[in-house]
Amino acid sequence: MKKYSSRTISLLAVLLGLLLASLLLLVTGKNPLDMFSALLCSLTGFDLSAPQKGFNLMYPLNWLLNCLPVMLTGLSVAFAYRTGMFNIGGEGQFIVGSLAASAVALFVPLPPVIHPIVCVIAGGLAGACWAFLPGMLKALRNINEVVICIMMNYIALYFNSWVVRTFLPVDQKTLARTIQFPASASFAQLNFGTSSKFHFGFLIVIVCLALYWFIIEKTSFGFSLRATGFNKEGARYAGMSTNTNTILSMMIAGAFTGIAGAIVTLGVYSYGRIFTTFDNYGFDGISVALIGACKTSGIIFGGLLIGLLKAAGTTLQLLGISKEIAQLIQACILIFIAIQYGIVVVLNKIDGRRKESATKS
């Protein structure tokens, strides 16, 4: 059988997913062209349905803004996955990351620029602590990390609510959030005069992407993590401390997601949040990691794609297509990623037929 690169398969899955989504839109009586024009609008800033308005930079900036957290949660899932674990605890890590960042933002007076960075570090540490427990239980007692992670998600949800209401200054008008962060704690906006909330937090995402690539591909620590992920017994035989690896890799994964929580809270909200439901960024990270096959370049691509779908969701609403359609497209793409072996089989069939007709002619 011929080998196909994960890039080819991912791209095909994306195309097939869009095709399937178009069909579903047709069935519900909507125009799939609206979907494509919304995607195009987020991508280029050019709205086909209202061409007279011309180019609007806000759309692409919002797209990139949506990419930031999902790239980080994508890195998180991918990092754990390379060590053979499934980090489905992103929601919880995201929330405690947001909580820690809020606390530092409100209580620790620091000068601008340094303040948000310290907040982000606090968020990362909180995420790492939150992921420590599932990692430790997995390493020492071989308890399935998926179950623990999911429980930790709910614990985080209510823990955050309790801490914010008990210890942080709650905004008395709404009673649903903390007071505004001091200006020093927010990321500086980078919106080129548009109403987008795109901010300098993107630099931190770039640093994280570089860090992921560097740790996994270049360091001896990454070497032993990858070995543990591929063959735990083999890594143990080689003398690697697989238990420590398991715990550390979960914690690093948790840190990435914690940073995501901090960046969203600092950059978009600027106040401490009381979560009533999950934001789904943690789960989106699973999609990103899957689409990107856990490679750095793949995660960038996957993050841009999922970010695009999220951004387009808002635009779609204006066109009378419910926001859920964007999630539906995401689901369609994921289905095709999940059945990628099937895609390989079909590709081989097509390839075989082509060769046959070539030899005949």
Next chain:
Amino acid sequence: MDYAIEMLNITKDFPGIRANDNITLQVERNTIHALLGENGAGKSTLMSILFGLYQPTSGTIKVNGQEVKITDPNIANDLGIGMVHQHFKLIDNFTVTENIILGKEPKTKFGTVDLKNAEKRVAELSEQYGLKVDPKAKISDIGVGMQQRVEILKMLYRDSDILIFDEPTAVLTPQEINELMDIMRNLIKEGKTILLITHKLKEIKAVADTFTVLRKGRYIGTRKVADVTEEEMAEMMVGRAVSFTTEKKEATPGEVVLEIRNLNVKDVKGLPAVKDFSLSVRAGEIVGLAGIDGNGQTELVYALTGLVKPESGSVILKGTDITNMSIREHYKRGLSHVPEDRHKHGLILDFQLRENFVIHDYDMEPYVKGGILQNDEIDRQSVRLIEEFDVRSGEGKDSLTRSMSGGNQQKAIIAREVDRSADLLLVVQPTRGLDVGAIESVHSRIVQERDKGRAVFLVSLELDEIMNLSDRIAVIHDGELTGIIERKDATENELGLMMSGALRKESKQA
């Protein structure tokens, strides 16, 4: 001539490598034809072509005189070609019959599976070919030998006339091998044709009529088995004269390197597997541990390497008690270990070959500096080992280890472990799955290491190997040491009795 299969002038190119170069294989009907070749000689590729898994770059295939195009395995099945794989493809919690009919279930008039008739048919087939299989037994309850016969029945149930056996004896005991030979002769009597893929010359001599040799993807020749000696076969296969016994000088043992004192180890089920085991290995000698599979060898090795902690007793390496140290500490203090299971322990299959070469030392100078891997150094080491130990693979050091042949994977492990200059070389089943040429080189390498003054502890299920290499032979039965004898005093018969626990020999420890 009446040929069942003819593969004429088959050439198959892969990117960067010509796996089959103008190979012709003609199998006469109603005979046993052996296909012989070293690991990586192109046997598997040729069979994959016959099965429709690959398309040849050029050449033609004829089945029963008719030219055919086999584009997928179903076509091969329809032509009556069936394969008994080396690794069985059976479902453990299904019965024999359920496994055999899987994918070709007979139906009753209500559309349900007609198990009764199927069982009858399986019993008939089993009777006809002398296979002695119970159609109602569960796969998980029967031994490896019977599982193999179920695989054979699968082919017979599908009316295959041409049976391909891929390394069928690799997993069998000597008694089971003899039974299999009888079964093969029976199949011929009943009009079947057999193509036997192997590199065990003894078996070819015992059962085959003709054989074809491949070497490095090329066709070397086809001969009648009766006309050729084993030595000549080996020479055709390897391309030079091969000696079956390893040349070695008298051992000059030095001081004690490994000392095992009253070791007790439990197996995974918590039952005692190694019982009060004591043994010492000195520098410059090879001590072989003989025993039948499953008599505590695995657990003993695990305890020696730190993979499991023993219940009691101690392991002393060069005067230091290493019993409760980490695995890593074992290596640091002078242990090299060629493990029994190369896929589970020896290699990370999804790593590149070069990465597997530094699996122990990846975080030590010169392979790492300041936490960063030094790829140039890793590459240099890999290229050196590949050359010195003749490890063959598609893309050299960058090959995915999973894609390499079993023999070359084993060579890579041996290269890595021997190259680490350790005081104790613990080798377990070092030549499992290797062909004669490779066995010869591994054996002489082990003796070389002894002559360099290393202590070698060899654990093997192959008595020939133990007899060939050891200076002293220890025998284990049911977890207990049943004796240690000097190689020159050992006879196969006596060792056999000790392995079965019928004889004990207490000798004074040096």
